[in-house]
Amino acid sequence: MQSILTGKWTYRSFFNDPAMVGDDAQKALDLIFAEATFTFEISGTALKGAIDWDSGGLNLTGTICPAGPLTVQIVGMGRPGTDTETWRYDYNATLAHEWPNAVKQVPALVGTVIRVNAHGPKSPAGVTASFIAVKQS
Numbered sequence: 001m002q003s004i005l006t007g008k009w010t011y012r013s014f015f016n017d018p019a020m021v022g023d024d025a026q027k028a029l030d031l032i033f034a035e036a037t038f039t040f041e042i043s044g045t046a047l048k049g050a051i052d053w054d055s056g057g058l059n060l061t062g063t064i065c066p067a068g069p070l071t072v073q074i075v076g077m078g079r080p081g082t083d084t085e086t087w088r089y090d091y092n093a094t095l096a097h098e099w100p101n102a103v104k105q106v107p108a109l110v111g112t113v114i115r116v117n118a119h120g121p122k123s124p125a126g127v128t129a130s131f132i133a134v135k136q137s
Contacts, residue, residue, distance in 0.1 A: 013131035
């Protein structure tokens, strides 16, 4: 089951704002915290990889818990010599339920992320968001 995690995933995180957006497209877009690509390599229950976006990225290490619903705990650390050098984000996710009669269901991870280290006055530690990562083909 862990092998399903290997590869690339489209990552989107969202601010946890309970306000309805209705038909206001801008309000919906404003809920996006980040969009990036997860790349995972799996060895047993160990995960390593990266999360990358247009202007940077983090190196990832993590643990897979295969008992019950498959879960992952991931630490994203900034890259030395880059703008993300002092950053740290922690991710916790579960593999979404696979429906037995689904049509073209794509594997997805659903979870939360927390900014562990502050990076600038507008990016304090402790900020959390929900995320969905969808497996790329």
